[in-house]
Amino acid sequence: MKTIIKFILVLFITASYSQSKAIKNFSIKNQAFKGSKITQAEYLLHHVKPMGILARDSTVLPQFLHKLMNDDVSVVSISEIDIYLSDYHLDYSDVGGSIQDSLSRNKKGASAKYFVIHDTSTPNFLNKDFPSNINEDSWKQNDVEVRWGKRNGPHAFIGRTGKTFFPINFSVPWRATGFENETLNKAISRGLFVHIELVQPRKSKTGKWKDNDIIAPDPGFTQEQYDKLALLYICTSARAQNWLVPAYHAVLDQGLKNGHDDPQNFKLNKFSDNIEALVKELKD
Numbered sequence: 709m710k711t712i713i714k715f716i717l718v719l720f721i722t723a724s725y726s727q728s729k730a731i732k733n734f735s736i737k738n739q740a741f742k743g744s745k746i747t748q749a750e751y752l753l754h755h756v757k758p759m760g761i762l763a764r765d766s767t768v769l770p771q772f773l774h775k776l777m778n779d780d781v782s783v784v785s786i787s788e789i790d791i792y793l794s795d796y797h798l799d800y801s802d803v804g805g806s807i808q809d810s811l812s813r814n815k816k817g818a819s820a821k822y823f824v825i826h827d828t829s830t831p832n833f834l835n836k837d838f839p840s841n842i843n844e845d846s847w848k849q850n851d852v853e854v855r856w857g858k859r860n861g862p863h864a865f866i867g868r869t870g871k872t873f874f875p876i877n878f879s880v881p882w883r884a885t886g887f888e889n890e891t892l893n894k895a896i897s898r899g900l901f902v903h904i905e906l907v908q909p910r911k912s913k914t915g916k917w918k919d920n921d922i923i924a925p926d927p928g929f930t931q932e933q934y935d936k937l938a939l940l941y942i943c944t945s946a947r948a949q950n951w952l953v954p955a956y957h958a959v960l961d962q963g964l965k966n967g968h969d970d971p972q973n974f975k976l977n978k979f980s981d982n983i984e985a986l987v988k989e990l991k992d
Contacts, residue, residue: 727963727964727965728887728890728891728962728963728964729962729963730887730891730959730960730961730962730963731887731891731892733748733751734892736893736896739814739816739818739821739896739900740821741953744777744778745777745778745779745951745953746769746774746777746778748777748953749767749769749773749777749953749954749955750766750767750768750769751766751959752822752953752954752955752956752959752960753767753769753954753955753956753959753976754766754767754956754959755767755976756956756958756959756969756970756971756972756974758913758922758923758924758969758972759922759969760958760961760962760967760968760969762958762959762962767976769976769980770976770977770979770980770981771980772980772981772983772984773954773976773979773980773983776951776983777951777953779951781951781987783945783946783949783950783951784942784945784946784987784990784991785946786807786808786946788990788991789803789807789942789943789946789990790807791990792989792990801874802872803939803940803943804863804864804874804877804878804940804943804944805874805877805878805879807943807946807947809877809879809947810879810947810948811878811879811902811944811947811948812878812879812880812881812882812899812900812902813881813899814881814895814896814897814898814899814900815894815895815896815898815899816895816896818896818899818900819899819948819950820878820899820900820901820902820944820948820952821900821901821948821950821952821953822900822901822902822952822953822954822955823901823902823904823941823944823945823952823953823954823955824884824885824901824902824903824904824954824955824956824957824960825904825906825937825954825955825956825957825970825971825974826862826884826903826904826905826906826957826968826970826971827905827906827907827908827924827928827929827957827970827971827972827974828865828905828906828907828908829908829910829921829924829968829969829970829972830849830909830910830921831849831909831910832909832910832911832912832919832921833909833910833911833912834911834912834919835911835912835914836911837911838909838911838925842868842909842925843868843869843930844869845869845871847868849867849868849907849909850867850868850869850871850907851867851871852865852866852867852871852872852873852907853871853873856873856875856905857873859875860875860876861875861876861880861882861884861903862875862876862882862884862903862904862905863875863876863877863878863880863882863902863903863904864878864903864904864905864940865904865905865906865907866904866905866906866907866933866936866937866940867907867933868907868908868929868930868932868933869930869932870930870932870933870935870936872936872940878902878943878944878947879947881898881899882898882899882901882902882903883897883898883901884901884903884957885901885903885957885960885961885968886960886961886964886965886966886967886968887960887961887964888900888901888960890964891964901955902944902952904937904940906929906933906937906971906974907933908924908925908928908929908970908971908972909924909925910922910923910924910972911923922969924972924973925973926973927973927975928971928972928973928974928975929971929973929974929975934975934978934979934982935982935986937979937982938979938982938983938985938986939986941954941983942983942986942987942990954979956970956971956974957970957971958970958971
């Protein structure tokens, strides 16, 4: 029986490996995607269209994000972040754990290298309009600790008002994509990625399959979400002592059965601008 189960698992992993588009750009030996950090980011940040269709061409990185991937800007120091947190009456619990602790590592000892951006794609309002208060505290989905409090992962949920809930510390290895769970060896994948979920509702597009969740709000995310996402990106990079490579969930799972389409309507330029503004504030 054990032999049969093992054989089935091998077939499953082999099938997932052959279906995955991302694995063709991944080096098992180096435990990283191929090429420079710029090349990796250009691939992993392919624009995600509705239904998970990726733009044909690689993404042209915004200027500041390009500088980060080229290591032209030094990583923000722990002391600079500590001053910022104190000035805004925040503590380590507001940024996913002590920034003096290392970031998650896989079983082979490699520190996390990738900052994966997701959206929750829920609730699905089907054929109804989005509620007028989705960007306000009164919308229950923005109370992220209550909504997602029973989850053991991923690392963070960011509500549309900027409220954040951390099911686990960024030091804890976690897998949250099909690419990690179905394609990569667990010893490599678990700990190589950190995962951020941005709250975003969906609704159905007329003429498509029943109860589809194709339509996302536009703009997809709020200024408060971009602000908090930039802060978490800077803090996790400080813990890694290296600028993490941002990635979209949909790109990682491209080609896999039940692949994802998130994040929808994510503005990469806005994310880059927010990081730039915050880095400037932290270093001034």
